[in-house]
Amino acid sequence: MRCFVNEAGTIFGNLLHSWRKPAGEMREGLEIWVWFRSVAGKQGDEMDQAGFSKTAVLGAGVIGASWTALFQAAGCDVAVYDPDPDTEDKVRSYVARAWPSLEELGLVKGRPGALRFCTSAAEAVAGAQFVQENVPEREAIKHALYAEIEPALEAGAIVASSASGLTLSQMQGGWRDPSRLVLGHPFNPPHLIPLVEVMGNAKTADGVVEAAEGFYTAIGKTTIRVNKEVPGHVANRLQAAIWREAIHLVLEGVASVEDVDKAVAYGPGVRWAAMGPTTLFGLGANGGLEAFLAHFAEVFNGWWDDLGQPKMDAQTIQALVAGLEAALEGTTQEEQSARRDALLLQILKAKQSGG
Ligand SMILES: NC(=O)c1ccc[n+]([C@@H]2O[C@H](COP(=O)([O-])OP(=O)(O)OC[C@H]3O[C@@H](n4cnc5c(N)ncnc54)[C@H](O)[C@@H]3O)[C@@H](O)[C@H]2O)c1
Secondary structure (H helix, E strand, O other): OEEEOOOOHHHHHHHHHHHOOOOOOHHHHHHHHHHHHHHHHOOOOHHHOOOOOOOEEEEEHHHHHHHHHHHHOOOEEEEEEEOOHHHHHHHHHHHHHHHHHHHOOOOOOOHHHHEOOOOHHHHHHHHOEEEEEEEOOOHHHHHHHHHHHHHHOOEEEOOEEEOOOOOOOHOOOOOOHHEEEEEEEOOOOOOOOOOEEEOOOOOOOHHHHOOOOOOOOOOOOEEOOOOOOOOOOOOHHHHHHHHHHHHHHHHHHOHHHHHHHEEEEEEHHHHHHOOOOHHHHHHOOHHHHHHHHHHHHHOOOOOOOOHOOOOOHHHHHHHHHHHHHHHHHHOHHHHHHHHHHHHHHHHHHHHHHHH
């Protein structure tokens, strides 16, 4: 049974429970739930979580531990399941390390949610309204997990997968009723990087994608909607495209690894932290994007024809490793990570105040 913050919620939670239906018949229940959430009024912490105050995190490695910190900071109770026997120590120390940044970014909303470690995935999802799945990127592992949790899920609970590589259709193959599964793909680390890519498809029940977006937004994320299934979703493809040309330029001897990285970090990368490429080029000429393209359309066509298609083979890897070693001049990975994290925090704060 779903428990909301007031009596009306409990009544509608019971109704929802009785409306639990197979794929394709969820619509009515979801519409009522969305309606309930809009009219019944939210109170206290519920305001900050779009109605999802009970969460579960399945798989608490790199991504799951970070989601756990953010959910807890947002005041959500988090039930964690990971078969690794050291999970509790690892997650608690991750959360402790993440907390100062979360506080600095204003992402700690009031009283932290309760953290609970479970001995099975089914135990973790029982009572959860929002489940974030972060198990290894292998179809068989995800499907086995879905088969275990599906009977234990609350009516109306949403399950979001962090999957970077598997598509939503591949993951839906593991469900009897996939109508409550969405893609909720973060950028590492999810407690800091705002982007979450959200996707549903024809098998997703009405309102589920919107409700997931509402939750992510309420806890401080910026969501985009992925409308069509492609490998790597959106942001990873963009990264791959830039990196491919960066590598091509290195392999062709146009510039060193250090200088190509500087070209990104001190040139377009600074602008991209402010706005996306099409918006920026729209500011590139008086008269907007059309005026800009009147001058530059053919220039871009020429550049695109000339872009490289390197392969990540042993020779490329060797060139990149050697180039990076020269660029780092003996600084340790820890020093580089600390510099990255400090800069990221400043950039995120600047973006928060600049909109
Ligand atoms: N690492 C990244 O940069 C990144 C970014 C975005 C999304 N993702 C996605 O997040 C998911 C997790 O990736 P990760 O990098 O955190 O992997 P990871 O290997 O760090 O963590 C996976 C965790 O899942 C646990 N696990 C294994 N089987 C399990 C099961 N049956 N039930 C519960 N837990 C189980 C493992 O013990 C491990 O702790 C993947 O789908 C990946 O594509 C990763």
